[in-house]
Amino acid sequence: MAQRGSVEISPRGGGEKRADSCPACGAPMDAEELAANLRVCPACGHHFPLSAGERIELLADQGSWEEIATELRSDDPLGFYDLRPYHERVEEAEYETGLSEAMLVGTARMHNMDVVLAVMDFRFMGGSMGSVVGERFWRAAELAAEARYPMVAVCASGGARMQEGMLSLLQMAKTTCAVEMMASVPVPFVATLTHPTTGGVMASFATLADVIVAEPGALLCFSGPRVIEQTVKEKLPEGFGRAESNLEHGQIDMIVPRRELKDRLVQVLGMLE
Amino acid sequence: MAQRGSVEISPRGGGEKRADSCPACGAPMDAEELAANLRVCPACGHHFPLSAGERIELLADQGSWEEIATELRSDDPLGFYDLRPYHERVEEAEYETGLSEAMLVGTARMHNMDVVLAVMDFRFMGGSMGSVVGERFWRAAELAAEARYPMVAVCASGGARMQEGMLSLLQMAKTTCAVEMMASVPVPFVATLTHPTTGGVMASFATLADVIVAEPGALLCFSGPRVIEQTVKEKLPEGFGRAESNLEHGQIDMIVPRRELKDRLVQVLGMLE
Amino acid sequence: MPSGLFGKKKRALQEEEGRLRRRLAELSRLPTLPGVHLKDEVAKISQRLRELGRVRGRGEGASWEKVKLARHPERPYALDYIGLMFPGFIELRGDRCFADDPAIVGGLAAYQGRTLMVIGHQKGRDLASRTHRNFGMPRPEGYRKAQRLMRLAEKFGIPVLTLVDTPGAYPGVAAEERGQGGAIATTLACMARLDVPTVAVIIGEGGSGGALALALADRVLMLENSIYSVSSPEACASILWKDAAEAKLAAEALRLTSSDLEDLGVVDEVLPEPRGGAHRDHAAAARIVKEALEENLRQLELMKPDRRRRERCGKFRRMGVWRENGLTLF
Amino acid sequence: MPSGLFGKKKRALQEEEGRLRRRLAELSRLPTLPGVHLKDEVAKISQRLRELGRVRGRGEGASWEKVKLARHPERPYALDYIGLMFPGFIELRGDRCFADDPAIVGGLAAYQGRTLMVIGHQKGRDLASRTHRNFGMPRPEGYRKAQRLMRLAEKFGIPVLTLVDTPGAYPGVAAEERGQGGAIATTLACMARLDVPTVAVIIGEGGSGGALALALADRVLMLENSIYSVSSPEACASILWKDAAEAKLAAEALRLTSSDLEDLGVVDEVLPEPRGGAHRDHAAAARIVKEALEENLRQLELMKPDRRRRERCGKFRRMGVWRENGLTLF
Numbered sequence A, B: 001m002a003q004r005g006s007v008e009i010s011p012r013g014g015g016e017k018r019a020d021s022c023p024a025c026g027a028p029m030d031a032e033e034l035a036a037n038l039r040v041c042p043a044c045g046h047h048f049p050l051s052a053g054e055r056i057e058l059l060a061d062q063g064s065w066e067e068i069a070t071e072l073r074s075d076d077p078l079g080f081y082d083l084r085p086y087h088e089r090v091e092e093a094e095y096e097t098g099l100s101e102a103m104l105v106g107t108a109r110m111h112n113m114d115v116v117l118a119v120m121d122f123r124f125m126g127g128s129m130g131s132v133v134g135e136r137f138w139r140a141a142e143l144a145a146e147a148r149y150p151m152v153a154v155c156a157s158g159g160a161r162m163q164e165g166m167l168s169l170l171q172m173a174k175t176t177c178a179v180e181m182m183a184s185v186p187v188p189f190v191a192t193l194t195h196p197t198t199g200g201v202m203a204s205f206a207t208l209a210d211v212i213v214a215e216p217g218a219l220l221c222f223s224g225p226r227v228i229e230q231t232v233k234e235k236l237p238e239g240f241g242r243a244e245s246n247l248e249h250g251q252i253d254m255i256v257p258r259r260e261l262k263d264r265l266v267q268v269l270g271m272l273e
Numbered sequence C, D: 001m002p003s004g005l006f007g008k009k010k011r012a013l014q015e016e017e018g019r020l021r022r023r024l025a026e027l028s029r030l031p032t033l034p035g036v037h038l039k040d041e042v043a044k045i046s047q048r049l050r051e052l053g054r055v056r057g058r059g060e061g062a063s064w065e066k067v068k069l070a071r072h073p074e075r076p077y078a079l080d081y082i083g084l085m086f087p088g089f090i091e092l093r094g095d096r097c098f099a100d101d102p103a104i105v106g107g108l109a110a111y112q113g114r115t116l117m118v119i120g121h122q123k124g125r126d127l128a129s130r131t132h133r134n135f136g137m138p139r140p141e142g143y144r145k146a147q148r149l150m151r152l153a154e155k156f157g158i159p160v161l162t163l164v165d166t167p168g169a170y171p172g173v174a175a176e177e178r179g180q181g182g183a184i185a186t187t188l189a190c191m192a193r194l195d196v197p198t199v200a201v202i203i204g205e206g207g208s209g210g211a212l213a214l215a216l217a218d219r220v221l222m223l224e225n226s227i228y229s230v231s232s233p234e235a236c237a238s239i240l241w242k243d244a245a246e247a248k249l250a251a252e253a254l255r256l257t258s259s260d261l262e263d264l265g266v267v268d269e270v271l272p273e274p275r276g277g278a279h280r281d282h283a284a285a286a287r288i289v290k291e292a293l294e295e296n297l298r299q300l301e302l303m304k305p306d307r308r309r310r311e312r313c314g315k316f317r318r319m320g321v322w323r324e325n326g327l328t329l330f
């Protein structure tokens, strides 16, 4: 089932549309310079999103990534149609990202440590969690538990994939059971929360990790700012839901700049093994 | 070690000085009427303190109380002297309350259910927890664990007994271990918090109970109002630390008026057995 | 899970319905071109959809009707069921941490000579109680209270019954700051770990993660006119249709009714309601829930804790539909 | 616990001292009567007390000197020890509930090829860091963070080291409302239950329940110039002497020094400090702590978890002195 080799990065380099200037500080951006800086604004440190491929490149030792569960694809159990059919949306996401789903799972080495990686990509339908994301996470957890490899999940998600109805919501229960499976060994499970991680992912495996790491500035919440403003008409405080606010409110262990992320994850995993 | 029969209630009836009027509503008080009403103000429901003897009378089936660990007495391990020697203060408390210490422990039946009772008396040096209170609680817990009787503790305490120094503080650790001993069976442990329960008792066995019941209006906190006002100069909100505030803040399970206390405790214990 | 021919047939009908609806959506997006007459095809599809609806037991707007029933202000709430099913219920309150959340109630119930821990979302009926109960939308402390009570139940070997009825977890700033996401996640984890029997009953509105948090149970039962949904139809419509007014369409698409969810294998059993709905006869509804509870508990108590936990996780592991190497797995 | 002749002798001296001090207190309360001359007796008692003080290794005001040393602003704090003992320490933050409390720090430390969970009270040195650390006075979330980290340590079989240094838990309204008492109690319970080895070191000020919460450990070590007390001498004086200025007297009476507490059996081992006190040589102090930690962990790791837990509870069960049927039990 494993497929050796490094991940396909889409022709555009794997990110979403490249901005011409930094949205945080307004500094003009050179795409190549930005890429060379791990897509962190050299002027202000703003962390631009990474694609799943870029994330794997960042974390996995060169050539060590072996994807599993590659053949899993979304079905359309509800025959869901809104303004467009679900399958059309999936196909479009596949085409635009070059990915098979919003999460890739597999094994890799990080500084020579064997790990299981589960990496989400927000570009794939907003990183929404449907049946395939849930099943891939399950298989990753199963592999981690069996091989006694620690797991690193990198989260980026808008929540449940509405087009799969309750089946998508239930992926919260499924991934929770998967985390419990790792805990019963135990193998260490560390989550890295990147911008944005919200909804069902934030309310299941992401916050169940032994250690929770976040990238600077990442929006991390269950209900997003727009929902809060529209539903309960509350004014949002400055920095609401950001990694920094989560740290202060005791919800995460640490904020790690992207440049230090791999080293830090390896240190943490090394100490928990 | 057990001593059959009902507890000695001091000649004055076991309470502290009887007020002429209710401190809560100002209604004039007739001592006999008050006693007949379980020392609850008929006008406003204010709960006057009960002595350990009165409490046992309230909770134990007639004639079922068997005190244990009766021979335990305070020693003076530090040779403690402040304005008066410790042993003198203890002797005075013994004389004034007719009790051997700030906690009595024993077995009783409540509506025919065998239970272990641990009852504190605030009049005995402010219900402070020293070595004897800790050891009595331990023996009560041990008996509960061995006989598989549930335990009901009735708390009223100003905290640790300073005159025994660190040995009194360590009763928090000791009573915690005693609660763990009951939990490992498990036998149910229900705490009834009465006015006032503060300091070390509040930070050990009292808040470790499976179910925490309080009497209306009881002051329940770790740091008392005076300490807070004097140390950190904070203004206290209306009703600070009272049972009602604790209920709202999620610290206790329920507030039960004295008249219903025995029935409620028996119901709870019956469901946990 | 659908099983046997019955399940397969249902699924075939469901697929046909999906196909037709997708085609209808495509047609509706086509520009009106001279000489192209779509009306016939639209009419044919609509006709077939109505037929399918009848076969599958619902007319047009049937899902929306269920939404209205599930939210009916006279529908029995958790404390109504508790009052009818468990005289002498003792409420236990507080998360021992920050607050007591009245949007979740819980406590001990005497039941057939044993004890149950009953935990449920609680809505209010009049303005005051609705405000007090925060419209049944829990804050993190509600979920943490639920966890505390579940652990207490486990300590004494007491089975857990949950009653699910919430529009969703409360989406407020302070609730977020106190870790709404983590509170739901740890409640799920707590339910996954419990070694006592657990039964969840969706009694009204099973709204999103805030509902699911109390429903990772050995058995998930659902009252006939309840709904259980990944998001409210209104929210779904405003996100996917960009128009909250399309909630009726969304309600249909989301498959949130009890029969939909039985088809999808999401719930283990659908409980019939008294004629006209549970709000017409609270006592009868409570009897139905109690009987189902009894039967399910009886079965669960025959199993060893390990096996119960394994089967519970196994059930949720199977939730989802995907294709793999050309095969659709369900 | 004191053992053998050495312990008995110490205890005899202690008792004599107590007797004399009580007599002194009695004399001081007597009204001055004509013809009654107490001066001689007072002088004699004071002389003997000074002798006893020398024998027991302390002069007058010796306890107060220890209080000042224990609170010395240059004394190494938890993060100083951590920095010196555990390069590569990874701090873990937050209670996952309400806040991260900077008055308690905790995290993972690589140690002799294995991992330790280190948790300690943390004071600040300058105005900003003192405010940030709330003068080392934890709120409930600090204790809940400690519990979370202890449970994490237990999950992975990691021994726990705590560093105790606090004036006490924070006495504030909001801290009370969030359950300060319960937070301390559940931390104690957590430490009582842990099945990994636990070592507590009193490194500075061991103030009241807020300190004890982190010290229900298999081994409780205490640095020579630290104090460990049921209440601050100031608070004790203002309660018992009705005058906070009598803190010096209270410090003596409370027996809060390391040698007092070794005598009383409250601490398992007193660690000598570098000449003049730990503040004179942080590195040397850290070496001393590290060596003691090593030896104690080595012993603890030879024991089975069950036995460790049993002995831990057994030790705290023996804390206290009482009389029973005429016998003094210790």
Ligand SMILES: [Zn+2]
Binding pocket: A022, A023, A024, A025, A026, A027, A041, A042, A043, A044, A045, A046
């Ligand atoms: Zn920038």
Ligand SMILES: [Zn+2]
Binding pocket: B022, B023, B024, B025, B026, B027, B041, B042, B043, B044, B045, B046
């Ligand atoms: Zn009154």
